[in-house]
Amino acid sequence: MRLVIARCSVDYVGRLTAHLPMATRLLMVKADGSVLVHADGGSYKPLNWMSPPCRLEEGPGEWRVVNRSGEELRITIEEIAHDTAHELGIDPGLRKDGVEAHLQELLAEHVRTLGDGWRLVRREFPTAIGPVDLMCRDAAGLGVAVEIKRRATIDAVEQLTRYLELLNRDPLLAPVAGVLAAQSIAPQARTLAEDRGIRCVVLDYDELRGIPSTEMTLF
Amino acid sequence: MRLVIARCSVDYVGRLTAHLPMATRLLMVKADGSVLVHADGGSYKPLNWMSPPCRLEEGPGEWRVVNRSGEELRITIEEIAHDTAHELGIDPGLRKDGVEAHLQELLAEHVRTLGDGWRLVRREFPTAIGPVDLMCRDAAGLGVAVEIKRRATIDAVEQLTRYLELLNRDPLLAPVAGVLAAQSIAPQARTLAEDRGIRCVVLDYDELRGIPSTEMTLF
DNA sequence: TTGTTGATTTCGCAA
DNA sequence: TTGCGAAGTCAACAA
Numbered sequence: 001m002r003l004v005i006a007r008c009s010v011d012y013v014g015r016l017t018a019h020l021p022m023a024t025r026l027l028m029v030k031a032d033g034s035v036l037v038h039a040d041g042g043s044y045k046p047l048n049w050m051s052p053p054c055r056l057e058e059g060p061g062e063w064r065v066v067n068r069s070g071e072e073l074r075i076t077i078e079e080i081a082h083d084t085a086h087e088l089g090i091d092p093g094l095r096k097d098g099v100e101a102h103l104q105e106l107l108a109e110h111v112r113t114l115g116d117g118w119r120l121v122r123r124e125f126p127t128a129i130g131p132v133d134l135m136c137r138d139a140a141g142l143g144v145a146v147e148i149k150r151r152a153t154i155d156a157v158e159q160l161t162r163y164l165e166l167l168n169r170d171p172l173l174a175p176v177a178g179v180l181a182a183q184s185i186a187p188q189a190r191t192l193a194e195d196r197g198i199r200c201v202v203l204d205y206d207e208l209r210g211i212p213s214t215e216m217t218l219f
Numbered sequence: 220m221r222l223v224i225a226r227c228s229v230d231y232v233g234r235l236t237a238h239l240p241m242a243t244r245l246l247m248v249k250a251d252g253s254v255l256v257h258a259d260g261g262s263y264k265p266l267n268w269m270s271p272p273c274r275l276e277e278g279p280g281e282w283r284v285v286n287r288s289g290e291e292l293r294i295t296i297e298e299i300a301h302d303t304a305h306e307l308g309i310d311p312g313l314r315k316d317g318v319e320a321h322l323q324e325l326l327a328e329h330v331r332t333l334g335d336g337w338r339l340v341r342r343e344f345p346t347a348i349g350p351v352d353l354m355c356r357d358a359a360g361l362g363v364a365v366e367i368k369r370r371a372t373i374d375a376v377e378q379l380t381r382y383l384e385l386l387n388r389d390p391l392l393a394p395v396a397g398v399l400a401a402q403s404i405a406p407q408a409r410t411l412a413e414d415r416g417i418r419c420v421v422l423d424y425d426e427l428r429g430i431p432s433t434e435m436t437l438f
Numbered sequence: 439t440t441g442t443t444g445a446t447t448t449c450g451c452a453a
Numbered sequence: 454t455t456g457c458g459a460a461g462t463c464a465a466c467a468a
Binding site for chain 3: 231233234235237264267268269270290372373405406407
């Protein structure tokens with residue numbers, strides 16, 4: 001990895017056109033040839049960049065970074081304050097825990113939190129337009145399709161609505177009710193969902209994780 | 220901006236839990252206290268990070284980066300290969316051109332490309348559930364709602380469908396047809412749109428830009 | 439390779 | 454401040 005602190009201006013021409021006026025910035029050149037232009041603030045997102053695979057052509061006072069589809073990042077360098085290179089090696093990579101897939105696992109284990117006497121029919125219940133996260137039966141034995149999200153927006157309501165329309169056309173399954181379960185639910189999503197008779201449930205990840213999974217055997 | 224090349228392991232506990240095993244990486248500390256952990260490849264996204272506002276507490280062989288909501292990034296440092304700091308100053312920022320707003324401006328100027336004799340009623344035509352990108356009238360004087368996207372997915376079709384339902388309830392406007400105009404249209408979106416009688420139009424940004432805007436005065 | 443979906447999305451605008 | 458939609462979204466996974 002090469003780290004350059006330089007006074008530079010940057011022009012990108014590709015999927016859009018963008019320009020950065022002359023200023024001092026960090027230029028990061030990674031081992032795969034990708035280039036990142038970072039300012040001393042903002043978020044983790046660079047001001048501008050070129051993703052791999054790409055090629056860096058270094059000329060006097062100008063870098064050109066191009067990829068196969070003709071996108072180009074042109075960096076005009078006025079002055080270099082720092083320029084070092086470092087061997088980093090291949091990174092072993094990140095391990096994550098607590099994403100949407102885990103929410104689904106947890107809720108599948110604790111379907112009872114949605115209602116007394118509820119049972120899980122199956123996870124990833126297949127339909128013609130994609131799998132329903134959880135298919136359940138309530139205490140009365142009626143079908144319930146559960147859509148799980150970390151953050152539920154209007155899209156989630158539309159998605160669940162499409163599933164419900166399809167499922168309710170099947171005389172063997174109908175009637176099927178809907179539940180939108182998420183760690184947070186956007187107000188507009190809640191309004192639309194309730195307008196369509198879809199129940200909204202806010203999930204607490206830590207609470208779900210805290211319930212002993214042997215609970216299901218108690219009933 | 221401080222740049223540190225170090226052999227380190229990283230643990231993040233916050234909205235999720237994540238772990239990085241010991242390896243050599245770049246640690247970038249920005250002026251606002253935010254910290255980025257970069258590997259020598261991948262994309263512009265760091266392996267892990269803490270967004271501002273946050274605070275860095277530096278101990279012997281361990282950094283703790285915390286924010287107000289209790290999220291924490293803990294970096295255990297085994298060896299430091301490089302450690303420099305640089306004054307960058309405030310960045311003047313990025314200027315972009317060619318985003319969705321520009322597509323809307325261009326198409327509003329060249330509504331005729333959608334059909335001979337078409338007229339623009341107004342941009343951002345207001346409805347109870349949000350503004351329609353372009354409201355037009357075709358050669359026969361019938362209303363057409365146009366939804367503009369850079370990339371049209373199924374969401375865009377659903378959005379336009381909601382508008383059309385609403386608009387067609389208004390006896391002063393009905394009947395209103397729908398057009399989905401985008402630089403690219405996902406196959407499933409096209410299928411769903413055409414199934415609902417919504418016309419799909421692929422836009423060419425450069426072509427639209429190339430048409431003299433005085434064209435409208437020719438008719 | 440292509441398409442679809444989730445994301446510690448980030449970012450910008452507007453109410 | 455909050456909410457919502459766009460993004461050069463990116464990235465992982467399935468078909």
